[in-house]
Amino acid sequence: MTLKEKTQEIYNMLGQGQLLEAFDKYYSEDIVMTEPMGTREGKVACREYEEQFLNSIQEFHNLEVKAITSDEEAGVVIHETAMEVTFKDGNRVQMEQTGVQRWKDEQIVHERFYYSGN
Numbered sequence: 808m809t810l811k812e813k814t815q816e817i818y819n820m821l822g823q824g825q826l827l828e829a830f831d832k833y834y835s836e837d838i839v840m841t842e843p844m845g846t847r848e849g850k851v852a853c854r855e856y857e858e859q860f861l862n863s864i865q866e867f868h869n870l871e872v873k874a875i876t877s878d879e880e881a882g883v884v885i886h887e888t889a890m891e892v893t894f895k896d897g898n899r900v901q902m903e904q905t906g907v908q909r910w911k912d913e914q915i916v917h918e919r920f921y922y923s924g925n
Contacts, residue, residue, distance in 0.1 A: 809877065810879055810882065811875055811879070813833060814875050817833055818870070818886070820832075821870060827857060830853075830854055831854075833914055835912075838914075838918070864894055865892075865895045867890065868890075869889070869891040870889075872887075873887040873889060885905065886906050887905045888904055888905075889902065905920070905921045906918055907921075
């Protein structure tokens with residue numbers, strides 16, 4: 808399976824409510840995740856952040872993968888996604904982001920997300 812196909816599988820799993828299972832399967836113990844709000848290092852810290860995000864959501868309405876491209880030799884995948892969620896505070900939000908994954912030994916070792924605040 809190519810890295811591009813693995814990233815598509817991650818988003819297929821997300822669409823089925825399996826975010827944490829996808830995270831456990833494809834993210835390295837030494838993962839570094841960076842976004843405009845900060846950087847987290849290590850699988851435990853990054854997984855805790857994902858759990859907090861999930862716990863803040865009341866309902867997922869939509870998840871769309873707009874594009875995925877990869878440089879298989881360099882181990883880089885770029886993905887563009889959009890999702891619409893309602894948070895537990897009642898705020899319904901459409902979010903769009905672009906992510907750049909760096910893969911090593913069949914796992915993501917670094918992922919950076921680019922998005923603007925809503």
